[in-house]
Amino acid sequence: MGFLLLVGCGAGAYAYFKLTGNIKSDDLSANGKNGAGKEKPDAFGRTPINILVIGSDARADAADKKLGGAADSSGARADVEMVLHISADRSNATVMSIPRDLVASWSGCHDKGHASMGPQTDQKINAALNGGPGCSVDAVHQLTGITIDHFMMVDFDGVVKMSNAVGGVPICVDNNVYDPYSHLKLKKGDHTLKGDAALEFLRTRHGFGDSSDSRGRTVAQHIYLNSLVGTLKSHGTLSSPTKLWKLANAATSALTVDNSLDSPSKLIGLANDLNKVPQNRITYATLQTYDTTVNGVSETLISKPSAPALFKTIIDDQSLTTASGGKTKASAAPTVPPSTIAVTVQNGTETGGRAGAIAQELIDKGFSQQTTSGNGASAATTLLSYPAGEQAQAQSVAKALGLPSKAVKQGTGTGIVLLIGNDWTTGTVFPGGKAGSTPADTKQALDGANSKLSKCAHVSTFDDVIGLNAQGRPTSSDHTYGSVSPTRAYALSSNVKDSAP
Known part of the structure; x- marks a missing residue:
């Protein structure tokens, strides 16, 4: 791209002008410049990059209406939301998908050019896009605590253009699949998805895994994205001026980005x-x-403590792979993962609810769900006692709560006990102390995160495809076949053309 934009008088100037004109940009945050957080540089002055990738279902023009259908054509929702984290040293990256039906709360959004949105409580996070991409950024930042440095938003037509620009994306499915909702129809085996087929694959909700937004759909999207990355790196796209121009033209036409990315050079x-x-x-x-x-x-909620642990790995810029590309086994520090440390919290103050508040704070920080709370003997000072051999575990608890070393002592009991004294009657950090940043347990961070990327998308075996008529075509009225699996739907739809050869 640099060659295309900077070399040659006329051609270079034309290319730069053309691509600049393509770019659409918007405010990063709908709540001011600090609404998305602020990165902290590492010891070498380097900062990670976090990008919120948004797939919009808006039917803003004729092309999107044709591709997306007339249903739910008002407003905009985030069909896809992924946080792309690039490490400060650029050695590794994490892509975290956020299920679109996740229930969350966020402050009001007042982005210019978009409808104002008051504070939202217990709403589906995909609805934040109605307040503009900056509102989605704010909602994700408030949910996760992750600083968002940029956003990139693509609509239906943009997906089609991008897949065509790279010459198609290689995809494999492990069985015949037909999802009449997204119109994806593929036979078992390898395919190259271009145009509409790529969009159908990414939008499929009833075709893969457990046929859910939170697992089956996002895993299929990860397979597509990983294949796209491989295509860009291995097919000479990034080294071919012709291919790169086609891709750059399609990308700048397809994407809406935050204002800090509003030029080709950026x-x-x-x-x-x-x-x-x-x-x-x-x-x-x-x-x-x-x-x-x-x-x-019915609501979709985040799972604790795994989800907060995943957030923390991104916030702390922890790699989830080893240097050879394998998954990390556990954090190097602390020696004992917080998720295995259970604490008995006792209230030795005259203030009600203290033990419960501290116990919940520990659980939220990733300590064991077996952490309990209750009343204890009246105490003037706070004491964290631990049995022989569990000093490391106790130090991890003390660091998380900002306890001084003098408050940590070996006891004679069989477990770790935190007795809250009258020197700590408010707050979840010990007075005068500073809660330390304990590295997240990487094993816990990936627990239930479907991080194992298979070569082929696994076709669902659940009977949740409905709306097929006698000709095997999708319909809202003649449900001749009732509920069938995606593979059975494929067999029943011989009159429907496959999405890709």
């Missing part, structure tokens, strides 16, 4: 940072969630 700089990360050192993960029913309404 995008080139970011592309160079991305290109430094080896493909085998990219970890793909889905934010851990669970489904529950609240007041008769």
Whole structure:
């Protein structure tokens, strides 16, 4: 891209002008310049890069309406949300998908050019996009605590253009699959997805894994993204002026970015940072969630302590791969992962609820869910006692709460006990202390995150494809076949053309 933009008088100037004109940009945050957080440099002055990648389902023009269909055509939702974390030393990256139906709360959004949105409580996080991409940035930052440095948003038509620009993305499915909702239809084996087929694959919700947004869909998207990265690196796209021009023209036309990326030269700089990360050192993960029913309404919530641990690895710039590309086994420090440390918290003050508050703070920081709270003997000073052989565990607890060393002593009991004294009657950090940043347990961070990336997308075996008529075509009225699996749907739809050969 640098060659295309900077070499040659007329051609270089034309290319730069053309690509600059393509770029659409918007405010990073809908709540002011600090709404997305602020990065802290490492000891060498380097900072990581966190990009929120947004796939919008807005039907803003004729092309998007044709591709997305007329249903749910009002407003905009984030069909896809991924936090792409690039380490400060550019040696590794993490891609964390956020399920679109996750329930979250965020402050009001007042981005210019978008509808104002008041404070939102317990709403699906994909709805934040109605307040503009800056509102999605704020919602994700408030949910995760992760600083967001940039966003990149693509719509339906953008996905089609990008897949065509790279000559298609190689994909494998392990069985025949047909999802009449997204219109994806593929036979078992290898395919190269271009145009509409690529969009259909990315939008499929009833075709892969457990047929859910939070697992099956995001894992399939990770397979696509990983293949796209491999295509860019191995097919000479980044070294061919012709291919690169086609890709650059498509990308700048397809993307909306934050204002700090509003020129080709800035995008080139970011592309160079991305290109430094080896493909085998990219970890793909889905934010851990669970489904529950609240007041008769089904909700998707984050799973603790795994999800906070995943957030923490990104915030602390911890790699989730080894130098050879394998998954990390556990954090180098502390020696004992917090998730294995259970604490008995006792309230020795006259202030009610102290033990419960501190116990919850420890659980939120990634300590064991077996941490308990209750009343204890009245105490003037706080004491953290531990049995023989568990000094490291006690020090980890003390560091998390800002306890001084004099408050940590070996006891005669069988477990770690924190007795809260009258010198600590408010707050979750010991007065005068500073809560330390204990590295996240990387094993816990990937627990339930579907981080194992398979070669082929696993086709769902669940019977949740409905709406097929006698000709095997999708319909809203004649449900001739009832509920069938995606593979059975493929067999019943011989009159429907496959998405790709």
